[in-house]
Amino acid sequence: MKVLTLRKSMVWGITAALFGMGTSSAMEQGDPVLEAYASSYDLSYEEARDRLAMINPVEMDLLEKQLSALPGYVGMRIVHKPELRIQVFADGNATQLAAKARTRVPIEPVNVPRSIAQLEQEATAVSAVLRSRKIGHMYYFDLPAGRIEFHIEAKTTADRELLNSLSSKSAGIRITYVGSVMEETANFVGGQNVNGSQSCTSGFTVYRISNPAVRGVITAGHCTDSNQSSVVVNGVNFSNPQNRMYLGNYDQMWFTQAGHTWTNTIATGQSEPATIQINATASPQVGLFLCKFGQTTLQTCGEVIQTYAQVYNPDNNSTGSWILVKNILLGPMTMAGDSGGPVFGSGGVALGIVIGRGGQGSPNIDNMFFAPVSRFGAINVSILTTN
Incomplete structure (x- = not known):
């Protein structure tokens, strides 16, 4: 396939502000994502630093926003091996779109066999049948193959016969x-109070959008039930719940309490640095390298493999769309106790909070689902950042 090397982005000023582009760079002061990236892809510290500067979450977020405004755009994916590149997926005009991309990374244009609209129409029809029978399932799109991947909890022979019949009618399923x-990675303790240091993990410091002076902590909505009146985070009882959403695309809540100091820092699970500052927020793309911190598995890192993983939950009869991350190492990326923990990219960029992992028997059992920061506004909060 033809690979195009394109002109520099007009957003370098933002990148320079976040990443320093010099000796005072955040990456040169102990960036845990940088260390994990260099180790995962067998790169020198310098090469890993230079790569992450080009594919930092803020710049990739801006690139996707630019491309998604163009006709025919379907999606993009960051590819790390054997050479760093970005694949741009389009409905017949990939080369033209690639030529307009504002990025420093080489672009590989890829035309897809089926449009997003075609995939969504077919997936929605199958999902409706599954929901009517209260069958747990998730699906996502394999864009290069033009295929819909379904993971289904078929409990009976009748269910499987029905689903085999549906899939036999389309080569695209x-x-x-x-x-x-999916398994939510939270444990519940006596009295239905959640101890944030042992049973769930606190995420980012947030502030109320309508009154920024009010600050608190965000975590996953499934860490409590609808009657929850308090939560314990690191031994402190937060008795003032603000908002909780646990339905569809939302799995989040936040708590606040007077008399505490709130900073824009998170734990990394490393000895050096033990904490990092949160400097900005961004939306993730397929292929983005990121890390998360959780009380059970501490810091683990991986690559985004889906930004549109649709998971149906029979317990609340709703479907949520989550970001799916593949663990870069062997073993689980997240386990019980990690829910609500911060998900972050290089340079201290907040990306979301941990929701869960694949369930038993699922190909995603070692992978992680998380909710993006773009949804936090639904509970009237925004992440406290340096910039």
């Missing part, structure tokens, strides 16, 4: 039967 689609 592939079904994997699993014991459980």
